Amino acid sequence: MTLPGARTAVEWLVTAAPDPDACRWEWERSPLGVALLPAGRHWDVLVVPGELGRAAHGVLRLLPAPPGPVLADSGDARVGFFVPPGTASRWIGTGVRGAGRGSWIAVPHPGRAADGPRWLELPDGRGTLTDPALLELALHEAAARALAGEGRGARTKP
Numbered sequence: 001m002t003l004p005g006a007r008t009a010v011e012w013l014v015t016a017a018p019d020p021d022a023c024r025w026e027w028e029r030s031p032l033g034v035a036l037l038p039a040g041r042h043w044d045v046l047v048v049p050g051e052l053g054r055a056a057h058g059v060l061r062l063l064p065a066p067p068g069p070v071l072a073d074s075g076d077a078r079v080g081f082f083v084p085p086g087t088a089s090r091w092i093g094t095g096v097r098g099a100g101r102g103s104w105i106a107v108p109h110p111g112r113a114a115d116g117p118r119w120l121e122l123p124d125g126r127g128t129l130t131d132p133a134l135l136e137l138a139l140h141e142a143a144a145r146a147l148a149g150e151g152r153g154a155r156t157k158p
Contacts, residue, residue, distance in 0.1 A: 006111025008125025009069075013107060016042045027109040032116045034108050040101030043129055044088035045071070045080040047097040048139065053079025055142035057120055060134065068129035070121035071107070079120065080105070081130045091132070093139075 010024070016037050017023035026035035039045055048056065050072065057079065060067040069082040080099070088098025099105055108117050 005122055005125060006109075009110035009123040012123050012125045012127060013037060013110065027112075032106075033112055034106045034116050036104045037107045038101075039088070039099040039103040039105050040085055042085065042127070043068070043082040044085055045099040045103075045105055046083055046088065046091060046132075046135065047078050047080045047099065049095055050076045050078055052095075052139065052142055052146070053081070054120070055146065056081075056135065056138040059138040059141045060130065061121075063134065066124070066128065067121055067134075069119065069123040070130070071105075071117050072120050074116045074118075081135055082123070083132050083135065084129050087132045093136075096139075 010027075014020035014023045017035070018038065023035045023037065027033060047053075053070075054072070054076070057067065057070050067081070071080040071082075072078070073080075086100065088100030088103075091098050106117050108119065110119060110122050
């Protein structure tokens with residue numbers, strides 16, 4: 001099954017590859033359905049713990065403008081937000097890892113399900129990235145919601 005917008009997402013993603021044809025070949029023939037793409041040229045990726053990342057993604061989806069691409073690893077233990085290049089080197093945050101220049105990201109084909117990393121938010125093909133300031137606010141909101149939920153659960157226990 002091919003997802004809507006997959007073709008434009010593929011075309012945008014392969015522009016980051018040193019060899020776009022090799023990237024396409026990897027997606028077509030790799031048993032995992034992933035290709036390695038360099039970070040730092042068209043985007044950086046901020047990687048956060050899975051539960052917090054999925055909650056922050058939910059917060060970002062409530063905003064009028066859609067977020068940029070978002071990946072989850074195969075076990076949903078980590079979520080990666082595609083942000084403007086250079087963000088990873090400036091980001092300061094506990095538990096957040098940055099992948100910028102010199103890093104490589106395992107990226108699944110945008111139009112197919114794969115074992116391994118998967119898209120929570122597909123690239124739109126236009127280069128939309130998540131605004132780091134909005135991501136920071138979404139992470140704070142997601143953490144506050146999680147803490148409020150824990151607080152309610154703790155009060156109702158005997």
